Amino acid sequence: MRIPVTINPNTLKTYNCYNESNIAKNTLRSDNLSNWDRTLPKSLQELCLEAIAKNWEEKPILEEIVVTIDRCLLLNILPTDLPLTLTVPKIDGDVYWKRCYLQKWPKSIPENVSLDVQINEIVKVSNSRKSSEESERSRKSSTTEHFKRTWKECFLETHICEYLEKLKPEDYDAEKIKELADLCTDYVKILNIRELQCSENSPNRIPLNAITSGLENLTELSICFKQTYVGEKFTWDTVRVSSKDIRLLAKGLEKCKLRCFRLKNSDIDDEKAVIILKSLLKHELETLDFSHCRIRDYGAVAISKFCLENSVSNLILTNNRIGAKGIESLSYVICSSACNLKSLNLKLNPISQRGVAILMKPLTISARKIKTLHLNACGVGHISTLGEMIEHNSHLEHLDLSNNSLGEEMGKVILKGLRYNTTLKNLDVRMCKLNSADEFEILQRINKNRIAMKRPRTARNPIIIEPQYKFEISDELLSEIENVFQSDETDEASTELTD
Numbered sequence: 308m309r310i311p312v313t314i315n316p317n318t319l320k321t322y323n324c325y326n327e328s329n330i331a332k333n334t335l336r337s338d339n340l341s342n343w344d345r346t347l348p349k350s351l352q353e354l355c356l357e358a359i360a361k362n363w364e365e366k367p368i369l370e371e372i373v374v375t376i377d378r379c380l381l382l383n384i385l386p387t388d389l390p391l392t393l394t395v396p397k398i399d400g401d402v403y404w405k406r407c408y409l410q411k412w413p414k415s416i417p418e419n420v421s422l423d424v425q426i427n428e429i430v431k432v433s434n435s436r437k438s439s440e441e442s443e444r445s446r447k448s449s450t451t452e453h454f455k456r457t458w459k460e461c462f463l464e465t466h467i468c469e470y471l472e473k474l475k476p477e478d479y480d481a482e483k484i485k486e487l488a489d490l491c492t493d494y495v496k497i498l499n500i501r502e503l504q505c506s507e508n509s510p511n512r513i514p515l516n517a518i519t520s521g522l523e524n525l526t527e528l529s530i531c532f533k534q535t536y537v538g539e540k541f542t543w544d545t546v547r548v549s550s551k552d553i554r555l556l557a558k559g560l561e562k563c564k565l566r567c568f569r570l571k572n573s574d575i576d577d578e579k580a581v582i583i584l585k586s587l588l589k590h591e592l593e594t595l596d597f598s599h600c601r602i603r604d605y606g607a608v609a610i611s612k613f614c615l616e617n618s619v620s621n622l623i624l625t626n627n628r629i630g631a632k633g634i635e636s637l638s639y640v641i642c643s644s645a646c647n648l649k650s651l652n653l654k655l656n657p658i659s660q661r662g663v664a665i666l667m668k669p670l671t672i673s674a675r676k677i678k679t680l681h682l683n684a685c686g687v688g689h690i691s692t693l694g695e696m697i698e699h700n701s702h703l704e705h706l707d708l709s710n711n712s713l714g715e716e717m718g719k720v721i722l723k724g725l726r727y728n729t730t731l732k733n734l735d736v737r738m739c740k741l742n743s744a745d746e747f748e749i750l751q752r753i754n755k756n757r758i759a760m761k762r763p764r765t766a767r768n769p770i771i772i773e774p775q776y777k778f779e780i781s782d783e784l785l786s787e788i789e790n791v792f793q794s795d796e797t798d799e800a801s802t803e804l805t806d
Contacts, residue, residue: 404458417461476506488521497527502535510544516559529569548574557586569596577606596623607633611640626655634662641674654683667692668778679705687711697724705733718745725752
């Protein structure tokens with residue numbers, strides 16, 4: 308159904324010809340107007356547009372149509388299986404791309420996108436005397452102003468991800484990948500690759516350097532190297548990542564500018580993490596995510612050095628193998644004025660008591676930028692410095708301690724620190740073996756912090772900087788942090804890179 312600009316007088320008479328005497332009183336009558344134009348003969352205008360849509364692949368006509376309602380009607384009847392090489396440079400209207408997206412992925416609705424595309428396209432004030440370039444420029448600016456993403460961007464991003472996820476290494480064609488990247492480079496900003504197919508004869512996957520280096524506007528990249536469905540042909544290569552794949556990925560990352568990089572649920576150890584981090588040094592990252600990998604202390608040292616040289620504000624290291632040494636290097640980073648970290652996620656890491664005790668020292672005195680800290684299931688037990696950190700830290704707003712064996716005594720310690728804390732707005736202590744009354748009191752005080760908005764309660768004595776509060780790092784670890792990216796390039800050059 309198309310939305311009419313004007314209503315024909317005969318049509319108006321047709322819908323106003325009800326005999327009111329035949330309609331019973333006190334009854335509701337509803338009419339389905341979705342097919343109001345089904346019984347009407349098609350106008351010459353509609354017949355012409357249908358002819359254009361039928362032969363659009365041979366003779367694409369869109370810019371020549373000046374009237375907005377005619378253009379929207381054409382985009383509503385164009386086939387959705389037209390080749391991308393024809394539609395991407397010719398069609399920018401979201402009316403068409405929304406149809407393409409919902410027809411191909413009806414159960415996956417993207418976020419931050421306008422749902423009332425047709426209304427927005429028609430309601431726009433279009434001046435037929437303006438040139439087509441000015442009209443398209445105003446359309447793009449208005450779309451960018453009101454909505455973060457367009458349906459065209461969502462369709463092309465999902466199309467590329469699906470193509471890469473289903474592509475087998477044996478069928479990889481570098482020229483086709485380059486053509487696809489050149490075609491979609493102006494519209495693709497986010498890629499979320501959920502799996503990569505493994506080769507039947509080797510652990511290698513498709514090279515990602517061609518697609519990442521070809522998408523100049525790519526700002527967010529999320530990759531998972533594991534193959535999701537393997538059936539009866541399972542081998543360990545389906546969950547492992549070869550060094551060649553990592554080096555090819557790093558080669559492509561050097562040629563783009565990302566703000567968010569996620570490498571999740573993959574066989575990424577310390578050496579592979581260092582290779583990737585070295586390729587990201589020139590990026591202005593805001594989010595770095597290595598969730599569910601195999602990063603140990605040496606990898607945490609490399610990440611610490613990376614955070615000192617980059618503008619990362621959100622660091623996610625969920626479910627890795629980081630111990631006390633890695634926590635010590637991260638503690639050194641959050642003490643530094645060059646660090647911009649605001650959120651640190653360390654849940655499901657075997658930090659243990661020693662690592663948490665090391666982390667509490669900088670958070671008590673010198674770490675003034677951390678707003679969010681996740682320590683879920685990290686082996687945190689009875690540690691008195693936790694209460695002192697809560698008492699004296701005036702910047703932390705979200706703290707997650709769930710699934711740790713704190714014990715009932717720690718409930719009293721936390722409550723003592725909360726008497727003076729006015730900034731903590733979210734404290735998760737579920738499954739920590741606390742007394743139920745203490746846990747309820749903790750929730751009550753946190754709720755008061757949310758309402759009070761830093762309203763002072765009880766004046767506390769200033770902390771005395773004693774030796775146990777000072778954070779000191781060994782010269783050996785400091786040297787390791789400084790030289791973690793200074794390894795020989797001969798090993799990297801020895802590995803042949805093939806496109």
